[in-house]
Amino acid sequence: MGRRRRARGCTPALLPRFARAQRQPPVLFYEEDRELLLVSRRRAELAPALRFVIPDAELVEDLVDKARFQALALRTDLPVPPALRFGAREGAPAAVPLRFPIVVKPLTRRTDQWEPVGGGAKALIVESHAALRALWPRLAGFAGDLLAQELIPGGEDRIESYHVYVDAAGAVAGEFTGRKLRTHPVRYGHSTALVTTDAPDVAALGRELVARLGLRGVAKFDFKRGPDGRLYLLEINPRFNLWHHLGSAAGVNLPALVYADLAGLPRGPVPRARAGVRWCKAWRDAAAAREMRVPLHSWLAWALGAEAKRLVAWDDPLPLLLGGLLHWVPTRPGRAIATAERPS
16 A cells, blocks of 8 residues: 555656657546546646646536535536535534435545545435434544535435536537446445446436536536436536446447547547446445345346446356355355445
8 A cells, every 4th residue: 555655646757757758648548536636737747748638627626526516516507406515523513404314425535534434335324413413423533524415315226327528629529328226335335237328318418517517528427316307416527437338338438539539540430329238346246236135146147247347257257156156145144245334
């Protein structure tokens, strides 16, 4: 871990040095918030030696920081759930002007700081003001500020997304829509099973928001569909991400389109993404499926049939079979390897 941190600390200096040693400026991709911010904040230094696409610097900051995102939503009338910012070390608020249950999450994604508080979940569900006060000693261990947001009813499979690459001229070069199937932990966990969809309302709203924000580059718009069918915007991630593997399997390879533009190559025809194409992160999805009481044989059939898989190859299926089986074998009577959802 120490070497990894030092390597990341050297990245701003190493990138231009590496790039200048190449025959042509390399094409740069970034897939985490910290990498996105590094490239955005040092774009003037990196641009002469590297080729990359990225939104306007101010927009990047507005999208990454959840407090700034809420302010952006107010300015541009984005369809976000009501939310409130507060500091975990300021003491529990006497009143919260939100309807419970609420979701509490960090303003910025710092897994190393949030994990001791939230465990493997990206957010915590709080059912009442009394529950918030009871949770406060745990929240106080988080160094940063937090965002409380009204909960939109429904599971993680109600989260739908719009994925897009907008070229320098402002034209949509490629797009597709998708939906989460499972996460681990089961609520507010990391994605373990995904599927592409044909959702015209998601695509239409995504395009509308792209135009409203003047966004360029790649982005993922996460929506949650409420019980009445309304789409609520949860977040916008302007970076490359795991969904692009699935999009490529469905016929729309957004990183390849970006590369073609930056390298001066023809894009080629861009087909409509096929709906129903699946992706899974096998080991974590086995745990998620078990928690959701999916029978082992059903999950194995689904996972083996998934068109895109992380760290699994068709010509070597044994690790998938053994890894999936392990998540259904109890470690001792009454206890299984897969862990239950963290209580909030």
